[in-house]
Amino acid sequence: MAADFDAATPDPLRSAFDQWSTATLVTQVLWVRSLGATAIAAAGHARFDALTRFARARSPLYREAWKHLPTGPLQLAGLPIVTKHALMAAFDSWCTDPAVTRTAVDGFLAERAHIGERFLDRYLVWMSSGSTGEPGIYVQDRGALAAYDAMVSAQLTSPGLAGCNWQHVAAQGGRAALIAADTDHFASIASWRRLANGKPWLDMKSFAVTQPLPDIVRELNAYQPAFVSSYPTVLALLADEQQAGRLAIRPAALWSGGEGLSRSARRAIERVFGCPLQNEYGASECLTIAHACREGWLHVDADWVILEPVDRHYRPTPAGELSHTVLLTNLANTVQPIIRYDLGDSVRAGVGPCACGSPLPAIQVEGRSDDVLGLRARDGTLAHLVPLALTTVVEDAARVHRFQIVQSAPDRLGLRLMDADRARAGATAAGALRAYLDRHALSNVAVVLEPGEPQPERRGGKLRQVVAL
Numbered sequence: 001m002a003a004d005f006d007a008a009t010p011d012p013l014r015s016a017f018d019q020w021s022t023a024t025l026v027t028q029v030l031w032v033r034s035l036g037a038t039a040i041a042a043a044g045h046a047r048f049d050a051l052t053r054f055a056r057a058r059s060p061l062y063r064e065a066w067k068h069l070p071t072g073p074l075q076l077a078g079l080p081i082v083t084k085h086a087l088m089a090a091f092d093s094w095c096t097d098p099a100v101t102r103t104a105v106d107g108f109l110a111e112r113a114h115i116g117e118r119f120l121d122r123y124l125v126w127m128s129s130g131s132t133g134e135p136g137i138y139v140q141d142r143g144a145l146a147a148y149d150a151m152v153s154a155q156l157t158s159p160g161l162a163g164c165n166w167q168h169v170a171a172q173g174g175r176a177a178l179i180a181a182d183t184d185h186f187a188s189i190a191s192w193r194r195l196a197n198g199k200p201w202l203d204m205k206s207f208a209v210t211q212p213l214p215d216i217v218r219e220l221n222a223y224q225p226a227f228v229s230s231y232p233t234v235l236a237l238l239a240d241e242q243q244a245g246r247l248a249i250r251p252a253a254l255w256s257g258g259e260g261l262s263r264s265a266r267r268a269i270e271r272v273f274g275c276p277l278q279n280e281y282g283a284s285e286c287l288t289i290a291h292a293c294r295e296g297w298l299h300v301d302a303d304w305v306i307l308e309p310v311d312r313h314y315r316p317t318p319a320g321e322l323s324h325t326v327l328l329t330n331l332a333n334t335v336q337p338i339i340r341y342d343l344g345d346s347v348r349a350g351v352g353p354c355a356c357g358s359p360l361p362a363i364q365v366e367g368r369s370d371d372v373l374g375l376r377a378r379d380g381t382l383a384h385l386v387p388l389a390l391t392t393v394v395e396d397a398a399r400v401h402r403f404q405i406v407q408s409a410p411d412r413l414g415l416r417l418m419d420a421d422r423a424r425a426g427a428t429a430a431g432a433l434r435a436y437l438d439r440h441a442l443s444n445v446a447v448v449l450e451p452g453e454p455q456p457e458r459r460g461g462k463l464r465q466v467v468a469l
């Protein structure tokens with residue numbers, strides 16, 4: 001935990017100690033999970049006690065919010081709910097290290113050369129894009145990073161990747177490719193650069209998802225990765241390219257996150273590439289929350305994460321029913337405690353044990369599904385644009401966070417902005433989309449700034465940002 005951080009350690013994120021502590025944690029994760037649901041719950045409970053004690057002692061925000069509660073161990077259900085808006089508004093008093101201030105973090109984030117570098121020599125920082133309307137800034141301590149690493153390592157040895165041919169990975173030089181939004185300090189690119197910086201003996205390369213698909217295909221053909229990580233919508237498009245013969249790579253394993261992935265889509269991608277695909281459910285607030293099993297469920301890493309599906313009044317939603325939102329408690333990170341945080345996703349908890357045999361609780365997540373757009377170029381060819389690339393382009397150029405891109409015809413995109421943003425940022429946002437389409441040889445596609453505001457989904461606070469009508 002951050003509390004035991006020793007300032008004399010010269011290079012904490014990259015030191016041999018970290019390698020050692022991650023290896024120990026992996027063993028611990030596998031051991032606890034092999035003991036079954038009771039041991040997992042006990043590990044989660046012990047971490048919850050430690051985290052709440054720490055938050056009460058070091059975070060002025062939580063101390064104030066909990067001042068009416070009894071001293072001594074706290075009960076999860078008795079704690080008040082927190083929102084992104086409230087935490088961001090009280091950033092300095094939320095953090096448990098007085099050196100972590102909004103001013104200091106903003107200064108760090110302003111430099112994009114710092115993506116994946118250490119903040120204050122001991123933290124990793126990333127920001128979220130704004131599907132709930134405002135971006136968040138998340139600081140991760142050494143303990144959190146070691147826990148995320150351990151959870152990912154545990155997945156690499158899980159039955160989900162049992163079909164992975166590790167000799168094949170080694171034969172390809174272990175080359176690993178990430179295709180993601182890399183224009184700012186987002187969680188996936190920051191984590192990837194941190195790993196690449198800390199393990200120079202690994203061959204890891206990232207590719208901008210905002211470039212035209214043929215360029216990504218050309219670069220992947222040249223790189224020949226053994227491991228590919230991206231959003232499900234990107235992997236699906238790459239599978240089409242592979243099937244058409246334009247992409248010719250032989251990965252041994254695929255990894256996806258950031259969007260939902262149906263069982264049929266997963267099977268189709270695995271069939272084309274002839275290797276397993278592991279899908280993960282995470283968030284900027286907690287990098288690894290759950291991972292998919294062969295039965296199509298996501299298993300919550302309940303020894304490190306607490307998820308509470310709730311209705312619109314924050315009352316528990318029974319298993320089997322779709323929740324309005326979900327409360328997240330991240331048991332791994334102490335510098336910026338996330339405790340009963342309204343995450344905005346609608347989830348359905350499984351009833352009874354999963355057929356895959358995992359002792360971890362199973363959930364399904366709804367509404368993390370933006371559409372891939374199929375746009376018709378002037379010469380009649382169809383170009384596919386992935387949602388995360390489109391949203392990144394608009395956010396990056398216009399600094400708007402709550403918006404919607406709606407395709408109403410094969411050659412027409414509507415852009416909906418909040419009324420407060422339209423005059424200030426409308427022309428810039430539309431101009432960025434225009435330039436993006438031009439780069440994809442889609443200059444015939446019209447971009448229209450629509451009068452209405454974005455239309456949110458019925459459940460949760462999240463917005464589908466890219467919609468094909």
Ligand SMILES: [Zn+2]
Pocket residue numbers: 293294295296297299354355356357358362
């Ligand atoms: Zn399962």
